[in-house]
Amino acid sequence: MQTLLSHINSYHSxxxxxxxxxxxxxxxxxxxxxxxxxxxxxxCRHLFFLEKGAIRGYYxxxxxxxxxxxxxxxxxVTSFHSFITQQPSVENIQFLEGSIVWAISKERLTxxxxxHHEIERLVRIAYEKYYIRLEERFVGAQFKSAAxxxxxxxxQSPHIIERVSLGHIASYLGISQETLSRIRSxx
Amino acid sequence: MQTLLSHINSYHSxxxxxxxxxxxxxxxxxxxxxxxxxxxxxxCRHLFFLEKGAIRGYYxxxxxxxxxxxxxxxxxVTSFHSFITQQPSVENIQFLEGSIVWAISKERLTxxxxxHHEIERLVRIAYEKYYIRLEERFVGAQFKSAAxxxxxxxxQSPHIIERVSLGHIASYLGISQETLSRIRSxx
DNA sequence: CGGGGCTTTTGACAATGGTCAAAAACCGGG
DNA sequence: CCCGGTTTTTGACCATTGTCAAAAGCCCCG
Numbered sequence: 001m002q003t004l005l006s007h008i009n010s011y012h013s014x015x016x017x018x019x020x021x022x023x024x025x026x027x028x029x030x031x032x033x034x035x036x037x038x039x040x041x042x043x044c045r046h047l048f049f050l051e052k053g054a055i056r057g058y059y060x061x062x063x064x065x066x067x068x069x070x071x072x073x074x075x076x077v078t079s080f081h082s083f084i085t086q087q088p089s090v091e092n093i094q095f096l097e098g099s100i101v102w103a104i105s106k107e108r109l110t111x112x113x114x115x116h117h118e119i120e121r122l123v124r125i126a127y128e129k130y131y132i133r134l135e136e137r138f139v140g141a142q143f144k145s146a147a148x149x150x151x152x153x154x155x156q157s158p159h160i161i162e163r164v165s166l167g168h169i170a171s172y173l174g175i176s177q178e179t180l181s182r183i184r185s186x187x
Numbered sequence: 188m189q190t191l192l193s194h195i196n197s198y199h200s201x202x203x204x205x206x207x208x209x210x211x212x213x214x215x216x217x218x219x220x221x222x223x224x225x226x227x228x229x230x231c232r233h234l235f236f237l238e239k240g241a242i243r244g245y246y247x248x249x250x251x252x253x254x255x256x257x258x259x260x261x262x263x264v265t266s267f268h269s270f271i272t273q274q275p276s277v278e279n280i281q282f283l284e285g286s287i288v289w290a291i292s293k294e295r296l297t298x299x300x301x302x303h304h305e306i307e308r309l310v311r312i313a314y315e316k317y318y319i320r321l322e323e324r325f326v327g328a329q330f331k332s333a334a335x336x337x338x339x340x341x342x343q344s345p346h347i348i349e350r351v352s353l354g355h356i357a358s359y360l361g362i363s364q365e366t367l368s369r370i371r372s373x374x
Numbered sequence: 375c376g377g378g379g380c381t382t383t384t385g386a387c388a389a390t391g392g393t394c395a396a397a398a399a400c401c402g403g404g
Numbered sequence: 405c406c407c408g409g410t411t412t413t414t415g416a417c418c419a420t421t422g423t424c425a426a427a428a429g430c431c432c433c434g
Contacts, residue, residue, distance in 0.1 A: 066330060080322065084315045113311075117304045124300075124307055127314040128271045134321050135267060142328040142361035143253060146391070166412065174329035179391055181413050333421070353382065363422055368383055 001026070003051045004102050007074045011129075012122045021116055025109070026102040037077075037093040037101070044082035044089050046103045050075050053099020054163055058171070059091045067171045070096075070160055076126065077101075096164065146175040147183050188213070190238045191289050194261045198316075199309045208303055212296070213289040224264075224280040224288070231269035231276050233290045237262050240286020241350055245358070246278045254358045257283075257347055263313065264288075283351065333362040334370050 004026060005019055014022070026049065031037065037055065038044050050071050057079065058067040068091075071077040082089035083106065104112075113120040140149050150173060154161060161169065170180040191213060192206055201209070213236065218224070224242065225231050237258050244266065245254040255278075258264040269276035270293065291299075300307040327336050337360060341348060348356065357367040 061330065068326065068329070080315075081319050084319060113308065117307070120304070120308060120311055121300065124311040124314065127311065127318060128267075131314060131318055131321065132268050132271060134318065134325060138321060138325040138328060139255065141325060142255070143248065165410095176392055177412075178393080178414085182391095185413075352380095364382075365384085365423080366421055369421095372383075 001028070001102070003074070004049050007049070008122060012118070012125055014116075014118055014122070018116045018118050021112060022119070025112060026104050029101050029103055030099070031095045031101065032098045033095055035095050037095065038079055038082075038089055039092050040090060041088050042082075043086055044079040045086075046105050047076060047078045047083060047109060048104075049102040050077055051100040051102060053101075054096040055093060055099060056096055056164075056168060057091050057093050065171065067168045070164060070168075070172065072159060072163070096168075141174055146173065146179055147186075149173045149175070150180065150183050188215070188289070190261070191236050194236070195309060199305070199312050201303075201305055201309070205303045205305050208299055209306070212299060213291050216288050216290055217286070218282045218288065219285045220282055222282050224282065225266055225269075225276055226279050227277060228275050229269075230273055231266040232273075233292050234263060234265045234270060234296060235291075236289040237264055238287040238289060240288075241283040242280060242286060243283055243351075243355060244278050244280050252358065254355045257351060257355075257359065259346060259350070283355075328361055333360065333366055334373075336360045336362070337367065337370050 001023060005014075005022065008014060008022065028051075031053070037048065040059065050073060052073055055071040055077060056067045057069045057071075057077075058065045060066070077093065079089040079091050079093060081087070082091075086106070113123070140152060144152070153169070153173065160172075164172075166180060167177045170177040173180065175183075188210060192201075192209065195201060195209065215238075218240070224235065227246065237260060239260060242258040242264055243254045244256045244258075244264075245252045247253070264280065266276040266278050266280060268274070269278075273293070296310075300310070327339060331339070340356070340360065347359075351359075353367060354364045357364040360367065362370075
């Protein structure tokens, strides 16, 4: 829990009362490798904070798994689309390692927003950061070559490369595993 | 101004007091075709609401202009990255048609957030919608073919195709103008 | 109605990346 | 230390898209 609170405070520091409220709303869960946090078709009713471990979001296209995000220590994770709209998810969320997460339900989060303006502010600021990150990734996907995307990943997120298999990284970058292997051999 | 208020209320309806505050904070500006709202290197200090007209954001890469978003009636526009971080912008924002916009400075917006929890909520909800949209666009960019992206655009945003030149649409979709022309001739 | 400039199309060719299949390397458990 | 499964690499070939250059089309203005 301390990890969650200190991460939150790094975004926007909360007063004691709000911190207490946060503590009361998140529940800890432990998962082992390959377990699922969410599967396709289910509605995602929680927001999660990953205290320890690694996780990926993927969906299935033409029988292949397309991993399109990873989460690690100190990341908030959820199926954004499903959590926000409360529609069935198109994605699966699966642990890549044994992990510890803290969960809060959508109802409780909404209540927190009503009771603590500060917490809604925190989330608004978090959205800004996440939006900018996604924008950068979008520009990369649309306008950069496969090799450039891989080099960017090495530069910006070396931890991903160390902890995740090549096949997952390839689909994360939007390229085939074979092409990624060739790119690596050329470096 | 009525357009702005009713658009805002469609996200999350505001009480009278908050509406008054909004009215006092936005200023109207009129621009003609090809004028710039922001140029590369400048810090974007305002958020804009486009009441009427059309606008694009683009940046320059290898001497070519890459249009990566369009705005039309009822869109909020800004250089997100620059506005949020208050760093110099890498993008240019240019009007495609004569337009009417309403502007609010970052300082005033921050003040509104402090004084009206409701307005920060509205923005938080707006971010959610914008995030989901960007996510869809990202998935399209990374995992769909050029032809599929164009067909999606026709289906989801026919107004773009009607109001914007082929060259701009091509770079928006991340493909060359020639390829887009060929895709069209095959339909 | 006839340029002149901009936008769109067409053609030829090259480069990038995907697919399928097989070989090689790696890795954990017995 | 060896086996069996998984992950990664390599090879041959193909499809999609990009690039460069030129032609055609379109539209506004005088």
